[in-house]
Amino acid sequence: MLKKVIVSVAILSLVLAAGMANAAGRDYISIVGSSTVYPFATVVAEQFGKSTKFKTPKIESTGSGGGLKLFCAGVGVEHPDITNASRRIKASECARCAKNGVTDVIEVKVGYDGIVLANSKKAKPFNLTRKDIYLALAKQVPDPAGGEKLIPNPYKTWKDVNPSLPAVKIEVLGPPPTSGTRDAFAELAMGGGAKKIKWIKALKKKNKKAFKKIAYTVREDGAYVEAGENDNLIVQKLVANPNALGVFGFSFLDQNTDKIQGSKVDGVSPTFENIAKGTYPVSRPLFFYVKKAHIESIPGMKEYLAEFTSEKAWGNDGYLSEKGMIPMPDKERGKFAEDVKTLSILSCGDLKK
Amino acid sequence: METNNSGVEPEPTEDGAPEAAPALKNGRLVSREDRRTVGIPTVDNPRMRTEHVDVYYNYGEKHAIKDVTLDLARNEVLAMIGPSGCGKSTYLRCLNRMNDTIDGCQVSGKITLDGEDIYAPRVDVSPLRAQIGMVFQKPNPFPKSIWENVAYGPRIHGLATNRSEQDEVVETSLKRAGLWEEVKDHLQDPGTGLSGGQQQRLCIARTIAVSPEVILMDEPCSALDPISTAVIEDLINELKEHYSIAIVTHSMQQASRVSQRTAYFHLGDLIEVGPTEQVFTTPLHQLTEDYITGRFG
Amino acid sequence: MNKPGQAANGGQRPIDIVKGGMVRRHRAERRFKIYGLSAIVLSLAFLSFLLISIVSQGYSAFQQTYIKLEINFDQNVLSGNLATANYQALVKKALYKLFPDVKGRGDKRHLAKLVSPGASFDLRKMVLADRHIIGTTREVWLPANDDVDMAVKGHYRRDVAESERRLTDKQLAWIDVLEHRQRLEKRFNVTFFTAGDSREPEQAGILGAAMGSFYTLIVTLVLSFPIGVAAAIYLEEFAPTNKWTDLIEVNINNLAAVPSIVFGLLGLAVFLNFFGLPRSAPLVGGLVLTLMTLPTIIIASRAALKSVPPSIREAALGIGSSKMQMVLNHVLPLAMPGMLTGTIIGMAQALGETAPLLMIGMVAFIVDIPAGFTDPATVLPVQIYLWADSPERAFVERTSAAIMVLLAFLIAMNLVAILLRKRFERRW
Structure with a gap:
């Protein structure tokens, strides 16, 4: 019995060590946020995971507010890379992000619900x-x-x-x-x-x-x-x-x-x-927000963004519309696709209501 | 204080027949009020010696044993008798420190084994209990095989380290306990599957397997039928060739059959000690007399 | 014997009084039996209602509609990178060949929609496994789209107007044709047991969640059993009885009743924020569930230790075992069945838990099947919750099917508990 206890403690410490080691790097995209965007984001993630060499992103349905809170907690692998929202980010949330070092955020509007x-x-x-x-x-x-x-x-x-x-x-x-x-x-x-x-x-x-x-x-x-x-x-x-x-x-x-x-x-x-x-x-419009600092450090970020903003996903006949998302007008789609390509940053000052 | 008896008569001995026989001994019997030990509790060169031992339960609330002094000689069987709750079992459990396991039990006084104080601070109870074995009221073999029941003690104490040594100790112990012939062909059967008398003999074999010097028996036959009891009593008679045995019993016949000396306990007091025959035929104390004539107990 | 009784009751024999009361006593006994029986019948009725509704809704998920197509593994399409080739085109071509009279872009699109988008992944797998099939034509059974599956299983009403259906009149006609030509078949749904989660019902499977539950429970078991048993042994056999141990006991009993979400919050604060362990990992889930199950195991183990007869302890101590030898060699084997039962109950509880996992990110969409303790994973009850919340109709039956899998897991665990108990009991 005693031996068993010792063995299991040894296994545990190994596992813990492995966990620590794993936390140092992450090879999948971590997404949190709105439960309204969740059914659309998951479709994109699945498509992305199956058609590229990258791992399928992990998506948690935390609600818009909860997602932004996690998202704005800081920069680093332990924090999510993308948060979905069924409303625009608030000025107060943007300020909190900035306070925690999440200064460069890309805003992407994906469609309507x-x-x-x-x-x-x-x-x-x-x-x-x-x-x-x-x-x-x-x-x-x-x-x-x-x-x-x-x-x-x-x-x-x-x-x-x-x-x-x-x-x-x-x-x-x-x-x-x-x-x-x-x-x-x-x-x-x-x-x-x-x-x-x-x-x-x-x-x-x-x-x-x-x-x-x-x-x-x-x-x-x-x-x-x-x-x-x-x-x-x-x-x-x-x-x-x-x-x-x-x-x-x-x-x-x-x-x-x-x-x-x-x-x-x-x-x-x-x-x-x-x-x-x-x-x-x-x-109402649906959004997601991307941490620019993570685009280079997390594998597959650029490709995921490209998948989401491709015509076959969010276009008029894209697979997202089949899942019930209402696409944006062509012009608006073009603008946000361009924003993603150039990685243009959202400024908190623009959020004044 | 060897005084009156007829004059006081404090007992509420109802109606007629006020014990006819004791009239002879009138004046010799010690009063019921006097709780000092009569008889000679000590022997020369004892195996175990108990001096002025008091035992309290519940952190001093209950005084279970009051100032008992009693010796256990070598190769003798000492019987302890007395009414229920008189403290004889408690006393017995002091001798191998089984009372240590009870919360709130305090023992004072001095108990020695071959002159060594067994309550001395540096004494380890494990080897002590190997030296002073115990057989309990209800047969309690381990829920394991017969072989394992006997071999377990020698193994944990390092007395038999390999299989052949263990086989040997199992065989000798079972032979000495008179169980070998009955179980030698199914040593791997569970010990709990034996009859009550066999189980108790298995427990005795388990006790003697660790080569004790003293064996304490706490009413070993109370859960057994008369035939099994007779077998165990014969066994006790044989065992005293090798060991000193202290036995607590409720049966006066058993005490007279197996023991050389008898001690009578009453409400925590040791009332009388003496050679068994004397105690049962001519008790010195009124309480002893009351007990052995069946007035209470 | 009957003298005093007669005197006290004016000539009536005591036995008559006793007999007179028997009617009332029998009636009370019958009543009690009826109460007990009706309680059992009621709970059985609820249970069977639950099981019947789950099974009747979920059994069809174990079958999936497949469509037989002659796929021509065209060399022209499959040139270049085989991993990213347009396998969808192969499916479309085969479908167009089957219905040559379908013209027009819209109709063609509707026709292509009969087959699951996952079919292309199946074809890719075939090609990558054996490149020699390039250039040949093979008959392949491909999964139908979830709407087709639902229609074939009769979950869609066909009698409403076309605009109010997920399938058009033409699509329904094509389905009938396929069925007539025996190209449509309901087959055992292997995908359900071999795939991870998916947003396409016909591609969604339970294996990812089952593996997540497995890893999580392994961590929970490896931690909570030894710790719980050690704590119980210490408290029961070694600890002195004083105010401190009383306090600990009260606290353990209290913890057993604390809502599980609280343990999730604790896990978030300690394991994620303080120790920096990864989110959504079975390791962390196991740690959190360990906290949750420990009180249950400790309480059950202490009860099991208490129920070991004192005579066994005395026997062991009487031949000079140390306290530790007494516990490990004699008391523990006897208490083990009770401890195992407590552990299994705790583990079963942990298996069904979602609330604490929400806090540590295990309520998530995860497609890849976890392969280790730190891979992102979800667990069976979370999968059930996520599917129950999905809009697609085909997830309704999959939800019930997932519940059946969870129940099967629970039954298996209880069987293991019974077997272990039997084994330990046979030893003595």
Whole structure:
């Protein structure tokens, strides 16, 4: 028994030593970041790993914020090389990066993602406006009696919100606040709807914080159901409950068109073309950020960037569009492809909002 | 204080028949109140000597053995009798320091083996316990083969280092324990598969395999049937040719059959020591008398 | 015997009182049995519901649709660098030959989509393994695309409008033709057991995650078993009973109930940030899971040591074994089955854990099958989680299939535990 203990301790120290040695160099690309970009980045990574001599990059789905935090922790093999984000880097995050020595960062916009509201095919499709969405889902809404006063959300059915909508109970399944999809939904759909009300729009200019609180706070009385981060689960629940609407990324609608249908928002259907054209209002850009210092030290970095920015990946007919990513217009693609080629650096000063 | 008995009569000896026989010895018996040892606890040239030993349990809360002085002679069988909880087992376990394993057990006084203090600070208990072997109340062979049960002790003590030496010690020990004929053909069978009496003899063989000088037996037959008991008693009679044996027993018949001297314990006191025959026929102490006539115990 | 009883109960015999109460006693006993039985039936019902739903959803993942094509390993295409040649072109050519009347760019594209993009990697592997096939024409079974696979397995509805399907009317017609010509076949899905993760369901496999789990558990076992057993032996056999050991005991019991994510945070702070070990490595995962399983093993081992009868200890001490000899030669072999059981329970727990691994980067997309303790890796439950979160329909059945693999692992581990226990028990 004692011998066994000694042997295992010896093995362990060997293994540990090997681990230390390994940490000194890394022969694969390490990517972290947004769960929205994850399904696209993984496809590129796989394609890259199978068609080149390099190892397949390792991709962790940490969320945009978590990814940028890891990314900005420093330069060196123990830190990730690339982070994906479903929003632009914030000035504060850029500053933190710079503080930790991550000064040269390349910003690459890869495409767009639409956020859709969908319901079961068994029910009629919805035709919503952003204002309807805001009024149906906000915690506090302007008093329907008039005046610049907020009252707790009184609406029970869609018909209460807008007489042209069906008399169906408001029941929306969506992601929890930790999700990037939820942030974007609150900002684009609900915020967009709130701005349709004049005095709230005026408030935005005066007091941004108060506006955010009014526009982005989702009601907690059961009308909005936090259904977890798993969008497949929301799709299953929608099929089982034809009265409910679900909020998720476009790629899940794309894969399940035989079961669910997207609601029109402001009269525009959430189709591939409409999102690409930019007419569908609830869509957001997707990014990734590259550490310039790692381009030389980690094998395969340049090739990975080339793969991602190639037409066969992010082009109009590229394999990413098949996975549900909405490509950028040709001109924008050209600009970012050029940025990658010349490795042009993002300046924190440009991020002022 | 060899005084009254008839006059006081503190015992609540109910109804008629107030022990008829002791009337003869009236005036000679020591009072129940006097707990000093009567008889001669010491012998010349003892194997083991115990002087003024006190044992406390629970960090001094329970006084289990009170000022006991008792010798164990060479090649004798000393029987220890007494009612349950009288401290005879505790005393026995002091002799090979098995009480060391109990938390909160404190032993004071002096115990010597051939004149050497076994509680001296530099004494190592392992060789001591090889010198003073012990057989327990319930047969407790190791859950291993018969051979391994006997060979284990000699091996860890370096008495038999190779296989042939071990085979030899297994054979002699089992022969001496009277078990050889029964098990010689299946030494690799588990020791736990034997009958109760065989198991106890295996435990005795295991004890004598490490060549002890003293064997302590803690009610070795209490879990056995009469036939096995008789076999073990014969064995004890043979073993005393080689070893000094201290045996704790609940059976007075057994004590009278196997022992030369008998010690009677009562609530932690050593009440009486003497040649076995004398103790059982003409006890000197009222408590001894009470016990052997069956009034309690 | 019945005198006092009769006196106390006015002529009624005690045995009648006893018998009178028996009805109530029997009823109570029956009731208790029913409670117990219904508890068992209920849990069995849940278990079978779980198993049935998993198996019924997942069994089809063990088959994959393949399409038979006559591939002409054209010398013109396969000239130059064989590793980067356009194998997709070979597949397309074979398909066009099969459906000569398909014209138009759009239709051709849809036709090409019937075959998995992974088919080109299969062809490349064939060519690299045997260059003599260049210039010949061979019949090759190539994996179909996941949408085709789903349609063949009947997971897609065909009765909805064309725009609402993943497959067009023409594609469905081609599938029917292929099926009719016996060029479409469901075969055992070898890829599922030999490949790492992939974003194409038909190319995704469980082996990468299984190897990751294997390496992680090896590290966990090698560390937690000796450390846990040593700690338990020390605490149970050697340590004095005082305030400090009481404190340690309370803390160990507490640790056993700490949420596993906390160990992940600890692992992040200590192993990654302080010791600088690599992220996503089974080594670190094993270290973190070791922290998590140690309390379980220590508690189980102590219980096993406590259950060894004191007579064995006395017997060993009585012939002069040292304490260490007593423990190692006599107590430990008897306690070993209990310790092993505790260890297996701990390991099974570790096998199913995802939360602590999230913190140290093992929740990741990893295609390459890990070949060592420091290669980036993921583990089975994480793979299940990642697949469950994937949009492609074909991952639904693969998720269930992966759960079945995980369950098989657990059953295997428990069998090993039982076998080990039997072995140790036979020795004595």
